[in-house]
Amino acid sequence: MREKDYTRREFMRNLSLTALGSLSLPIFFSACSKQEKEDFLQKHFKEMSEEEKRHVIAKLEQRYLEQYGKKFHISTQEAVPGTLWGYGLELSKCIGCRRCVYACVKENNNSRVSPQLHWIRVLRLKRGNLINLEDSEHYYDPEMVPEKGYVYLPVQCQQCEDPPCVKVCPVHATWKEPDGIVVVDYNWCIGCRYCIAACPYKGRVFNWAEPNIPKEELNPSVHYLGNRPRMKSTVDKCTFCIQRVRSGRYPACVEACPTGTRKFGNLLDPKSEIRYLIENKRVFRLKEDLGTEPKFYYFFES
Amino acid sequence: MNNKTLVIWFGFFSGICFVSFASGASQEFPVSPPPITEGMFPCSSCHASMEVNRQKRELKDEHSNIKLHHAETMRWCLDCHDARNRDKLRLYNGELINFTESYRLCGECHGNVYRDWRAGIHGKRTGYFAGGKRTYLLCAHCHDPHDPAYRPIKPEPPPLKPLEGRAGHFLKNR
Amino acid sequence: MEKFRQTLKETWHFYSRTLTLVTQGSKIYYAWCLTLLLFIIVGFIFYLKQHEAGLIVTNMNDQVSWGLYIANFTYLVGAAAAAVLLVIPSYVYHFKPIKEIVVLGELFAASSIVMAILFVMVDLGRLDRFWHMLPFIGKMNFPQSLLAWDVLALNGYLFLNLLIPVYLLVKFYYRKGPNWKFILPFILASIPMAVAIHTVTAFLYNGLPARPFWNASILAPRFLASAFCSGPAIIIIIFQIIRKVSSYTIAIEDEALFKISELIAYAMFLNLFLLSAELFKEYYSHTVHIASFKYLFEGLHGHNQLVPWIWTAMAMNVIAFFIFLVPSTRKRLTTLNLGCLLIIVGVWIEKGPGFVIPGFVPDPLGEIYEYIPNLLELMVSFGIWAVGLLIFTLLMKVAIPIETGEFSHVAYVERATRFEEEREAWKISSSGKP
Numbered sequence: 001m002r003e004k005d006y007t008r009r010e011f012m013r014n015l016s017l018t019a020l021g022s023l024s025l026p027i028f029f030s031a032c033s034k035q036e037k038e039d040f041l042q043k044h045f046k047e048m049s050e051e052e053k054r055h056v057i058a059k060l061e062q063r064y065l066e067q068y069g070k071k072f073h074i075s076t077q078e079a080v081p082g083t084l085w086g087y088g089l090e091l092s093k094c095i096g097c098r099r100c101v102y103a104c105v106k107e108n109n110n111s112r113v114s115p116q117l118h119w120i121r122v123l124r125l126k127r128g129n130l131i132n133l134e135d136s137e138h139y140y141d142p143e144m145v146p147e148k149g150y151v152y153l154p155v156q157c158q159q160c161e162d163p164p165c166v167k168v169c170p171v172h173a174t175w176k177e178p179d180g181i182v183v184v185d186y187n188w189c190i191g192c193r194y195c196i197a198a199c200p201y202k203g204r205v206f207n208w209a210e211p212n213i214p215k216e217e218l219n220p221s222v223h224y225l226g227n228r229p230r231m232k233s234t235v236d237k238c239t240f241c242i243q244r245v246r247s248g249r250y251p252a253c254v255e256a257c258p259t260g261t262r263k264f265g266n267l268l269d270p271k272s273e274i275r276y277l278i279e280n281k282r283v284f285r286l287k288e289d290l291g292t293e294p295k296f297y298y299f300f301e302s
Numbered sequence: 303m304n305n306k307t308l309v310i311w312f313g314f315f316s317g318i319c320f321v322s323f324a325s326g327a328s329q330e331f332p333v334s335p336p337p338i339t340e341g342m343f344p345c346s347s348c349h350a351s352m353e354v355n356r357q358k359r360e361l362k363d364e365h366s367n368i369k370l371h372h373a374e375t376m377r378w379c380l381d382c383h384d385a386r387n388r389d390k391l392r393l394y395n396g397e398l399i400n401f402t403e404s405y406r407l408c409g410e411c412h413g414n415v416y417r418d419w420r421a422g423i424h425g426k427r428t429g430y431f432a433g434g435k436r437t438y439l440l441c442a443h444c445h446d447p448h449d450p451a452y453r454p455i456k457p458e459p460p461p462l463k464p465l466e467g468r469a470g471h472f473l474k475n476r
Numbered sequence: 477m478e479k480f481r482q483t484l485k486e487t488w489h490f491y492s493r494t495l496t497l498v499t500q501g502s503k504i505y506y507a508w509c510l511t512l513l514l515f516i517i518v519g520f521i522f523y524l525k526q527h528e529a530g531l532i533v534t535n536m537n538d539q540v541s542w543g544l545y546i547a548n549f550t551y552l553v554g555a556a557a558a559a560v561l562l563v564i565p566s567y568v569y570h571f572k573p574i575k576e577i578v579v580l581g582e583l584f585a586a587s588s589i590v591m592a593i594l595f596v597m598v599d600l601g602r603l604d605r606f607w608h609m610l611p612f613i614g615k616m617n618f619p620q621s622l623l624a625w626d627v628l629a630l631n632g633y634l635f636l637n638l639l640i641p642v643y644l645l646v647k648f649y650y651r652k653g654p655n656w657k658f659i660l661p662f663i664l665a666s667i668p669m670a671v672a673i674h675t676v677t678a679f680l681y682n683g684l685p686a687r688p689f690w691n692a693s694i695l696a697p698r699f700l701a702s703a704f705c706s707g708p709a710i711i712i713i714i715f716q717i718i719r720k721v722s723s724y725t726i727a728i729e730d731e732a733l734f735k736i737s738e739l740i741a742y743a744m745f746l747n748l749f750l751l752s753a754e755l756f757k758e759y760y761s762h763t764v765h766i767a768s769f770k771y772l773f774e775g776l777h778g779h780n781q782l783v784p785w786i787w788t789a790m791a792m793n794v795i796a797f798f799i800f801l802v803p804s805t806r807k808r809l810t811t812l813n814l815g816c817l818l819i820i821v822g823v824w825i826e827k828g829p830g831f832v833i834p835g836f837v838p839d840p841l842g843e844i845y846e847y848i849p850n851l852l853e854l855m856v857s858f859g860i861w862a863v864g865l866l867i868f869t870l871l872m873k874v875a876i877p878i879e880t881g882e883f884s885h886v887a888y889v890e891r892a893t894r895f896e897e898e899r900e901a902w903k904i905s906s907s908g909k910p
Binding site: 189 | 687
């Protein structure tokens with residue numbers, strides 16, 4: 001190919017190509033609204049000052065009011081000093097009715113469909129087989145539960161003491177609070193799903209699209225790090241109902257269980273029910289060999 | 303009233319308190335109201351005027367809906383319900399307790415479970431687990447005392463299979 | 477100040493001349509670029525749909541949360557690392573036939589890394605929050621998160637693989653000798669860097685105890701072995717294409733290709749050996765963790781989607797290994813090319829879908845979900861491959877003329893002066909006519 005000589009025409013072409021390439025990005029950014037710009041520049045929750053937190057809360061409450069027509073109350077209550085939450089589950093009592101699953105969905109403003117986010121998953125296992133979860137059935141749908149010959153194992157985020165999900169998050173969007181709850185800053189998560197790959201208990205789920213929550217079922221008392229309505233492409237998970245436990249209330253799943261399978265309490269309080277449970281029952285934790293130190297203690301009575 | 307009488311009354315009352323504490327009987331648990339059928343309580347409104355029939359029999363005139371299926375070969379109604387005061391339940395040693403304390407009666411035979419219930423790890427509690435109002439549910443709230451076995455219930459629907467809940471997005475899977 | 481202005485002037489001059497170079501070419505060149513642009517535009521449109529609706533429009537879900545995008549990412553990082561197999565013979569052993577083409581190999585590595593980064597970007601749910609990953613500006617979780625390491629390693633490697641070739645080419649364009657004291661440390665740094673990028677990528681899978689299929693110490697060596705097969709195989713094919721379509725006589729000698737193919741033979745042996753080691757460990761110990769291997773090679777509880785794929789890949793790899801092992805087949809271009817194609821496809825299957833998907837099957841709670849990419853994911857992936865190929869084409873369109881010496885400042889100046897002289901002569905002759 002012979003090169004042509006460098007004419008004025010070519011100079012203009014080269015200049016315009018360069019200009020087009022370099023100006024496309026600023027033009028794109030200037031097309032964003034003020035709200036989007038503010039969202040884009042929002043800081044990480046742990047780095048916000050009290051003033052900034054208040055501003056963000058007010059902004060979010062206003063937005064939820066416009067979007068859902070309900071007045072939300074977003075709490076940023078910090079961890080209560082001297083608390084480390086633990087959970088107990090009596091496997092001999094679980095009948096696999098899934099009331100906990102749907103109570104959690106309702107309490108925590110989870111997307112109902114497309115995508116469907118369940119923070120709790122109940123597995124059905126044949127008697128004689130517990131630790132090998134490969135033979136579990138997730139989609140059992142009998143007429144009545146419990147079915148003879150089966151054991152039911154509910155699993156949710158185990159709030160590990162050494163959480164692999166916190167280790168792998170590239171942007172510190174998820175961290176362990178002082179009271180042991182592993183939380184996510186939904187406005188900081190970039191949606192890379194590395195934490196989902198890292199979790200050994202499938203405790204984390206992803207908002208594959210904008211959540212669908214029927215307006216009348218919204219729960220307006222929320223926590224910033226817990227059950228406030230999320231947005232698409234962020235990860236969420238069980239937070240031990242952070243909006244409830246930090247004021248001393250039971251998580252929704254504990255209250256919903258009709259057989260009293262679920263127990264909850266403060267591991268640092270020697271008089272709590274969870275400590276009694278650990279000291280007097282034969283408790284075990286799932287996949288303990290992975291070294292994650294989960295706070296979810298399962299036990300059998302019969 | 304002279305000094306001797308005072309001392310005797312004082313000793314009597316403190317003795318009662320001591321005995322109560324010793325037996326752990328007055329340990330109060332905040333409980334939900336007992337699940338008694340509407341209009342049935344107080345039982346004495348009918349039974350105060352009735353004759354006491356201690357014959358073990360099948361009830362035909364009233365309470366025929368209650369089929370005792372709870373150690374029925376060894377006991378019957380008046381072993382737990384006090385014969386003279388139907389508003390109370392009867393412990394083995396003859397002590398009478400309210401329906402709100404029925405856990406003590408259950409605990410006489412089911413001691414292990416009673417111990418767990420007291421610690422808070424059997425059965426259900428609602429409300430606040432610490433510092434605030436923690437309400438215990440009575441044994442009778444979950445276990446019908448006349449027929450305690452659990453009935454199977456209808457489960458909630460299973461989660462949607464992967465990709466099942468994605469209708470409406472224009473690119474359906476294969 | 478004057479020197480700075482001079483450098484600026486030279487930079488603009490060089491840049492605008494390269495623009496001239498890339499916008500002119502043969503019919504094949506235009507057709508190729510336009511086809512790639514078509515794929516890019518289609519892929520971009522599909523990506524916009526994904527960006528708007530969320531990742532729900534892909535076939536990924538909570539059970540298999542990484543799919544075709546990350547599979548391609550893994551493969552391309554390996555292909556990029558393969559440039560080191562050109563750098564070491566050229567700069568450490570001064571093997572002349574490879575020394576001629578090492579710059580082109582580094583530009584290939586740069587295009588490959590760009591593709592890998594693009595695949596990660598389209599996989600991110602919230603690309604608008606990408607700045608959270610930047611060190612100091614965002615909140616990068618370094619050194620705990622392997623993804624943070626990967627971001628640094630990939631960008632560092634991209635920087636090196638752009639700096640070195642561009643520096644050498646520009647210097648050669650201006651017929652100035654490169655300052656080896658400046659550039660040689662970067663060149664030598666790119667050798668451990670190439671190993672580092674792929675080790676970091678392997679570690680990001682390796683460090684997950686939740687996924688026993690990936691939690692094997694053998695992963696990093698396996699990655700490097702398969703990378704050093706597939707990358708050079710792509711390079712061999714590409715260089716033969718360049719040799720054929722380029723109108724410039726670039727010195728890509730057969731000897732260089734045969735040397736690279738020898739290295740591929742060793743790498744493929746290592747790859748197969750490490751794979752056998754893994755298979756022995758799993759099948760002999762027969763723990764619960766064999767589940768993913770069973771899913772991949774035999775099928776698990778009736779789910780066997782990947783089984784034909786992996787066995788095809790195994791067959792391809794073994795056949796290619798023998799083609800590369802036997803000198804007569806290795807040194808004949810037809811069989812060599814067949815071997816290269818077999819390796820490229822075979823390693824892609826083994827390292828892409830055959831690696832990422834079984835890690836998620838069965839999931840930590842024992843569920844099996846068979847993932848297959850849908851149309852949107854395929855189109856976006858094609859679009860990104862097209863971006864990489866287009867970038868590489870444009871880079872070659874500039875690099876090769878510079879390498880052969882036809883595109884240089886000296887030639888330009890000569891031609892410009894000659895043009896001026898002819899114009900002057902024409903003016904004089906035309907004004908001389910009354």
